Amino acid sequence: xxxxxxxxxxxxxxxxxxxxxxxxxxxxxxxxxxxxxxxxxxxxxxxxxxxxxxxxxxxxxxxxxxxxxxxxxxxxxxxxxxxxxxxxxxxxxxxxxxxxxxxxxxxxxxxxxxxxxxxxxxxxxxxxxxxxxxxxxxxxxxxxxxxxxxxxxxxxxxxxxxxxxxxxxxxxxxxxxxxxxxxxxxxxxxxxxxxxxxxxxxxx
Amino acid sequence: xxxxxxxxxxxxxxxxxxxxxxxxxxxxxxxxxxxxxxxxxxxxxxxxxxxxxxxxxxxxxxxxxxxxxxxxxxxxxxxxxxxxxxxxxxxxxxxxxxxx
Amino acid sequence: xxxxxxxxxxxxxxxxxxxxxxxxxxxxxxxxxxxxxxxxxxxxxxxxxxxxxxxxxxxxxxxxxxxxxxxxxxxxxxxxxxxxxxxxxxxxxxx
Numbered sequence: 001x002x003x004x005x006x007x008x009x010x011x012x013x014x015x016x017x018x019x020x021x022x023x024x025x026x027x028x029x030x031x032x033x034x035x036x037x038x039x040x041x042x043x044x045x046x047x048x049x050x051x052x053x054x055x056x057x058x059x060x061x062x063x064x065x066x067x068x069x070x071x072x073x074x075x076x077x078x079x080x081x082x083x084x085x086x087x088x089x090x091x092x093x094x095x096x097x098x099x100x101x102x103x104x105x106x107x108x109x110x111x112x113x114x115x116x117x118x119x120x121x122x123x124x125x126x127x128x129x130x131x132x133x134x135x136x137x138x139x140x141x142x143x144x145x146x147x148x149x150x151x152x153x154x155x156x157x158x159x160x161x162x163x164x165x166x167x168x169x170x171x172x173x174x175x176x177x178x179x180x181x182x183x184x185x186x187x188x189x190x191x192x193x194x195x196x197x198x199x200x201x202x203x204x
Numbered sequence: 205x206x207x208x209x210x211x212x213x214x215x216x217x218x219x220x221x222x223x224x225x226x227x228x229x230x231x232x233x234x235x236x237x238x239x240x241x242x243x244x245x246x247x248x249x250x251x252x253x254x255x256x257x258x259x260x261x262x263x264x265x266x267x268x269x270x271x272x273x274x275x276x277x278x279x280x281x282x283x284x285x286x287x288x289x290x291x292x293x294x295x296x297x298x299x300x301x302x303x304x
Numbered sequence: 305x306x307x308x309x310x311x312x313x314x315x316x317x318x319x320x321x322x323x324x325x326x327x328x329x330x331x332x333x334x335x336x337x338x339x340x341x342x343x344x345x346x347x348x349x350x351x352x353x354x355x356x357x358x359x360x361x362x363x364x365x366x367x368x369x370x371x372x373x374x375x376x377x378x379x380x381x382x383x384x385x386x387x388x389x390x391x392x393x394x395x396x397x398x399x
Contacts, residue, residue: 016267016274017274018300019278019292022296022299023237023278026295027237027281030286033237033241037240038233038240039236041236042235045232045235045239088242107212108209108211108212108253109209110269119235121224122221122224122225123224127218128216128221129220131212131213131214131216133212135212140220143219
């Protein structure tokens with residue numbers, strides 16, 4: 001982005017927008033930051049998508065030893081697949097099973113495993129989700145179209161501190177024989193937050 | 205009564221709006237500035253959160269996600285003496301007149 | 305300086321109001337839970353948010369609560385549904 005053209009701004013947020021762009025200009029003038037580095041961060045932030053998390057999940061479905069390591073020491077396990085997590089936060093993976101369904105929220109702000117999923121969706125940061133997910137997870141899941149059976153326990157994870165949580169969804173029935181890439185196609189962002197299950201094969 | 209950011213379990217009947225908005229330029233800039241200022245060791249994530257939590261509740265509630273981040277960046281940069289409010293006011297006014 | 309917590313132990317979250325930045329949500333304060341595991345030791349956000357160096361690092365525990373213990377009758381779901389929250393050791397007491 002350059003300063004030459006007026007940026008895309010909606011009027012209602014324009015005051016905040018103008019102030020942050022003024023801050024950007026001042027920090028560049030004072031050599032605190034450089035345009036190249038800022039642009040580089042923007043490009044790299046845009047490149048991160050849930051496809052990375054989906055590959056991790058697909059590998060875990062196929063490789064039992066990898067799955068065990070992922071659940072025990074996620075940082076090291078994902079490093080083996082080429083994902084170097086920043087040292088700002090740890091990663092923990094929680095596994096959905098026949099008996100337990102996990103749902104992740106950050107009630108205090110918006111902690112999210114950005115390094116594997118990209119930026120969080122707007123709803124994850126919304127007051128409604130942050131307020132409701134901890135106290136009425138089953139109603140929230142229903143709103144997302146997921147009706148849990150009565151014999152499934154719900155385990156809500158509020159990521160309050162230095163650990164980001166990724167849900168390892170259940171492998172869909174009928175996915176036997178699929179390779180890693182095909183399996184990754186079944187793994188949605190929402191299934192790794194826990195508001196959905198992985199897609200079944202016939203719905204890709 | 206919990207602080208304004210401490211929202212878990214606060215009663216609401218609001219459904220969860222699952223639409224995603226298109227990021228505006230300034231939101232990308234805010235995100236990138238946070239990344240760079242952290243990389244430079246000028247601010248840390250705990251300070252950033254503290255700056256957000258210090259917003260007056262009405263402003264916290266009405267600001268969007270990156271609006272809160274940008275407010276906190278401003279608070280911290282001024283507090284640390286890296287920028288002054290007067291400088292930011294002046295450049296913001298200049299930009300307002302440039303862009304109408 | 306730990307309080308000798310181990311995975312599986314019962315704990316109670318400190319019920320104190322503080323003015324500074326902290327990462328303990330209001331709804332677990334004063335509540336009984338069970339420690340599941342330790343994530344390691346991390347900079348103390350309560351110091352780092354206010355210009356401190358975050359040292360000494362504090363152990364961060366994954367603590368599990370029964371939803372019924374937190375929300376009482378307001379919670380509609382199974383009696384064994386749980387809520388997991390990561391909490392720094394200095395917020396935990398042995399009951």
